[in-house]
Amino acid sequence: MKETFADITPEKQLTDRIYWLINLRWIAILGVVSTVFVVSQIIRIPLLTKPLYGIALILAIYNALCVWGVTYFKVHLRYAAIKFVASLQIFLDLSCLAALIHFSGGVENPFYFYFIFHIIIAGILLSRFETYLMAAYAACLFMLMAVAEYRGYLAHHCLSGVFATSWHEYPAYLVGSSFVLTSTLLIAAYLTTSISARLRAHERSLQTANALLAEKDRIKSEYVLRVNHDIKEDLAAIHTCIEPVQKGITGPLNEGQKDLLRRVRERSKQLIVYVDALLEMTKLKLAEKLEKDLFFVPDFVKEISESIGTVAAERQIVFEVQLDPEVSKMNGMRVYMAEALLNLLKNALKYTPDKGRIVWEIRGEKDRLCMKISDTGIGISPEELPRVFEEFYRAKNAKAKVKKGTGLGLSIARKIVEMHQGKIWLESVLNQGTSVHLEFPASLSS
Amino acid sequence: MAKILIVDDDQDVVEAMRVVLGKFRHEVVAAYDGSEGLEKTRKEKPDLIILDVMLPGVDGFEVAREIKKDERVKSTPILMLTAIKERTGIDFHKEAGDPDWLPVEDYCNKPLDYEVLIDKVNRLLLTRKTS
Known part of the structure; x- marks a missing residue:
C-alpha cells in the first residue's frame, strides 16, 4: 500500500x-x-x-x-x-x-x-x-x-x-x-x-x-454517518407505509393511483439503496482495524457465484468461475470481501448485454493471490478509466445504459481491497469489455 | 385471528404494520421501546411478538432473552426485524434460534416486504397452534 x-x-x-x-x-x-x-x-x-x-x-x-x-x-x-x-x-x-x-x-x-x-x-x-x-x-x-x-x-x-x-x-x-x-x-x-x-x-x-x-475528515465522516442514519430511518418508514397502500392491502386503487404510488415506491427504494451505499462507504472510512477470520474459499466462491449465476442465467449471460484448486483458505474479513466481490460482479452483470460472458478467475501465485473479473460489457473509455474509482463518479456510457446508480460500488470495493493490503485496477476497451484485477499479499491465503 | 405485539420505536412503521395485519384480522398491540415491550408481553399475553432489533434503552436482543427466561410467556414465538445493512455482525440465518444468544423463532429484513412478513407471521402462528 x-x-x-x-x-x-x-x-x-x-x-x-x-x-x-x-x-x-x-x-x-x-x-x-x-x-x-x-x-x-x-x-x-x-x-x-x-x-x-x-x-x-x-x-x-x-x-x-x-x-x-x-x-x-x-x-x-x-x-x-x-x-x-x-x-x-x-x-x-x-x-x-x-x-x-x-x-x-x-x-x-x-x-x-x-x-x-x-x-x-x-x-x-x-x-x-x-x-x-x-x-x-x-x-x-x-x-x-x-x-x-x-x-x-x-x-x-x-x-x-x-x-x-x-x-x-x-x-x-x-x-x-x-x-x-x-x-x-x-x-x-x-x-x-x-x-x-x-x-x-x-x-x-x-x-x-x-x-x-485526518481528525477533521473523521469528524466529517461521523457527521455523514449520523445524517445518513436519520435519513435512512425516515426513508424506511416512508417505504414501509407506502407498500400496503400500493399493493392494495388497504383497499382497491384505480390504475392512476397505482402507477403514481409505484413511482413513489421506486424512488424511495432507490434512495434507500443510495443511502445504504453511502453509509457503507462512511463506515469503512471510519473503521480502523477489523477482525479477520479464516474461511474456506470454495464455499465462499460458491455462495457468491450462486447469487450472481441466477441473474446471469435469466439474461443468458455465461458466467464462468475458474478457481485454482491450490487456493483453499483465505484470511480476511469475509463479509466485506463478499461485499467487494459482489459489487464488482454485479457491476459486470449490470453493464454486460444479454448473452454476454463474465469470467471470474481466482489464482494462487507464489507470493500473492490474484483475481480477475472480466466481462464482455460496454467497457470504459480511456479518458474515464482513471476516474471510475472516485466516489460518486459514473462513466457517461454507464449512465446511459443504467440510469440509476450510486457511483459508490467501485469506491467501496477499492476501500475493502485496500483494507486487505491489496491492489485493484481496471483494464477496459470501449464496447468490448472490462477486466477488474485484484491482487492480495500471500498472507491472505495462508 | 390472533393477538400480535409489535415492538418498534418507529410509530409510522408500527401503524403500517397495524394496517396490514389488521387486514388479516389480527389484533395489534404496540410497544415503542424495550421495557414497554416486556411489560406488554407479560400483561397482554400475545400470540406472537414482532420485535425490532434497534430499540432505545433495552435492545431487541435483550428483550428476546428476557422473554425466553420468563416461564409464563416463553412459548410466545418471536419474529425479529433486522435492517440487513446495519452491520450487527450477526448472521441471522445461522444464529437465530440459539437459546442463549439469539432466542428468536424467525426474522424479517427491513425495509419490510409484506408478503414475506405475512407468510412468516402465519407460519409462526400455525406452529404455535399445533404445538
Whole structure:
C-alpha cells in the first residue's frame, strides 16, 4: 500500500537514515581502498598499505554487521536504541578515520579534513548536543595523535618524498592545524544542527497539520454517518407505509393511483439503496482495524457465484468461475470481501448485454493471490478509466445504459481491497469489455 | 385471528404494520421501546411478538432473552426485524434460534416486504397452534 505521510514514524525515519549511512560507508570503504592503491602503486608514495587495507577490512566487517543488525532488529528497536546505534557508528567511524590518518602520515595528511563529513552526518542523525560531542571527540582524536606523534609515544609514519620536512615536529604547525580543524568542526556542527533543527520543526508542524486534517475528515465522516442514519430511518418508514397502500392491502386503487404510488415506491427504494451505499462507504472510512477470520474459499466462491449465476442465467449471460484448486483458505474479513466481490460482479452483470460472458478467475501465485473479473460489457473509455474509482463518479456510457446508480460500488470495493493490503485496477476497451484485477499479499491465503 | 405485539420505536412503521395485519384480522398491540415491550408481553399475553432489533434503552436482543427466561410467556414465538445493512455482525440465518444468544423463532429484513412478513407471521402462528 502507498505510504502516507502519517506512516513515517521517527523510528522509521532514523532507520532509513542508518541504511543511508551504511550505504555511504560502503562507498567510503571503496574510496579508501582505491585511494591507497592509487597513491601507493601509481603515484608511488610509500605508504604502509597493510594497516590501511586492514582498517578498510575492519570497516567492511563492521558495516556488514551493521546491515545484519539493523535488518534483524529493525522491527523491535525503539527510538532511543536506534539513536544509540547511530551514535556508536559515528563514534567508530571517527576512530577508524583517525587510525587511517595516523598510518598515512598523521598531521601531514590533509585527509584529516574528512572529519567534517562525519560531523555533518552526526548533525543530521543526532541531537545538537551529541553532534558537538562528536565534534569534540574528533578534535581530541586529532590533537592526541599530534601530541603522541610529537612526543614519540606513537610512531610517526612519514609521507617521505612528498614534504621536505616532517611537519609533526613543529609545535606551531600542530597548534595551528588543531585550532583550524577544531573550529571548522564546531562551525560545521553548528551549521548542520541549525538546519536540521529547522527541518525537524517544519516536519513536526506538517505532521501536526496532517493529524488535524485526518481528525477533521473523521469528524466529517461521523457527521455523514449520523445524517445518513436519520435519513435512512425516515426513508424506511416512508417505504414501509407506502407498500400496503400500493399493493392494495388497504383497499382497491384505480390504475392512476397505482402507477403514481409505484413511482413513489421506486424512488424511495432507490434512495434507500443510495443511502445504504453511502453509509457503507462512511463506515469503512471510519473503521480502523477489523477482525479477520479464516474461511474456506470454495464455499465462499460458491455462495457468491450462486447469487450472481441466477441473474446471469435469466439474461443468458455465461458466467464462468475458474478457481485454482491450490487456493483453499483465505484470511480476511469475509463479509466485506463478499461485499467487494459482489459489487464488482454485479457491476459486470449490470453493464454486460444479454448473452454476454463474465469470467471470474481466482489464482494462487507464489507470493500473492490474484483475481480477475472480466466481462464482455460496454467497457470504459480511456479518458474515464482513471476516474471510475472516485466516489460518486459514473462513466457517461454507464449512465446511459443504467440510469440509476450510486457511483459508490467501485469506491467501496477499492476501500475493502485496500483494507486487505491489496491492489485493484481496471483494464477496459470501449464496447468490448472490462477486466477488474485484484491482487492480495500471500498472507491472505495462508 | 390472533393477538400480535409489535415492538418498534418507529410509530409510522408500527401503524403500517397495524394496517396490514389488521387486514388479516389480527389484533395489534404496540410497544415503542424495550421495557414497554416486556411489560406488554407479560400483561397482554400475545400470540406472537414482532420485535425490532434497534430499540432505545433495552435492545431487541435483550428483550428476546428476557422473554425466553420468563416461564409464563416463553412459548410466545418471536419474529425479529433486522435492517440487513446495519452491520450487527450477526448472521441471522445461522444464529437465530440459539437459546442463549439469539432466542428468536424467525426474522424479517427491513425495509419490510409484506408478503414475506405475512407468510412468516402465519407460519409462526400455525406452529404455535399445533404445538
